[in-house]
Amino acid sequence: MPLRTMLFAPGNHARRVEKAFEVGADAVILDLEDAVAVSEKSATRPLVVEALARPRRCAGYVRVNAMDTPFCFDDLAAVVRLGVDGIMLPKIESARHLFAADWIIAQLERQHGLPEGGIDLLPIVETAKGFANLGEIVTAGTRVRRFAFGAGDFALDTNMNWTAHEGELAHARAGLVTACRAADLEPPIDSVWVRLDDTDGLKRSAEYVASTGFQGKMCIHPAQIPVVNAVFTPGDAEIA
Numbered sequence: 001m002p003l004r005t006m007l008f009a010p011g012n013h014a015r016r017v018e019k020a021f022e023v024g025a026d027a028v029i030l031d032l033e034d035a036v037a038v039s040e041k042s043a044t045r046p047l048v049v050e051a052l053a054r055p056r057r058c059a060g061y062v063r064v065n066a067m068d069t070p071f072c073f074d075d076l077a078a079v080v081r082l083g084v085d086g087i088m089l090p091k092i093e094s095a096r097h098l099f100a101a102d103w104i105i106a107q108l109e110r111q112h113g114l115p116e117g118g119i120d121l122l123p124i125v126e127t128a129k130g131f132a133n134l135g136e137i138v139t140a141g142t143r144v145r146r147f148a149f150g151a152g153d154f155a156l157d158t159n160m161n162w163t164a165h166e167g168e169l170a171h172a173r174a175g176l177v178t179a180c181r182a183a184d185l186e187p188p189i190d191s192v193w194v195r196l197d198d199t200d201g202l203k204r205s206a207e208y209v210a211s212t213g214f215q216g217k218m219c220i221h222p223a224q225i226p227v228v229n230a231v232f233t234p235g236d237a238e239i240a
Contacts, residue, residue: 003027003146003189004216004232005225006061010035011048018051023222024229027059029088032075033066041071045078052083061122063088067097073104080108086120091153093129095140102142117143122189125176126150127157134175138183148218149176151191164201166208177213187215196221206231 064075
């Protein structure tokens with residue numbers, strides 16, 4: 001089933017985590033990266049595990065810290081548990097990153113008696129180096145079924161002005177869609193829309209990426225969910 005909407009929630013805010021699972025997203029991503037200060041990361045890990053152990057209405061993912069940080073291994077060791085549907089891995093830049101993450105997750109699945117390969121691994125491509133190495137990354141042959149695009153960090157890394165019309169992102173988006181298709185992977189997930197007061201812009205962005213080969217979009221606010229779900233839900237004519 002396509003992931004139309006993936007909603008971020010800070011792992012250290014219990015009320016926002018609870019609400020995130022109630023707004024109709026196809027998946028919720030509990031964040032251990034950008035939304036959690038360095039001083040709070042250790043204390044947030046068990047909170048995330050506890051939240052994902054409860055009954056819920058949608059898939060539950062955890063965004064861990066990047067592989068080249070001192071936090072990633074401890075994140076994975078803490079959160080690969082029963083109840084976690086997937087790991088979102090930011091700033092992926094090489095096949096080596098994927099092989100390492102896949103191997104670590106497999107060892108933890110075995111250690112905790114979980115089905116090996118059962119936890120999804122969803123990498124975010126969001127740096128120039130990641131796009132430069134995209135061919136080797138998408139053909140790495142790991143458990144990865146789909147990728148996501150991170151426009152914010154990509155714009156920062158390339159010194160790009162991320163505008164409301166997003167024309168400057170077209171090349172990167174098309175490259176990711178094409179690479180995923182060539183590797184026989186699922187269509188990718190698009191970046192978040194950060195202009196919370198511009199619902200029309202969100203709708204236009206979602207419609208554009210839906211028409212260019214993406215399966216869904218990451219979201220940062222519950223109010224974005226119905227807008228994006230509506231865009232990515234096939235109509236009767238498409239189903240027929």
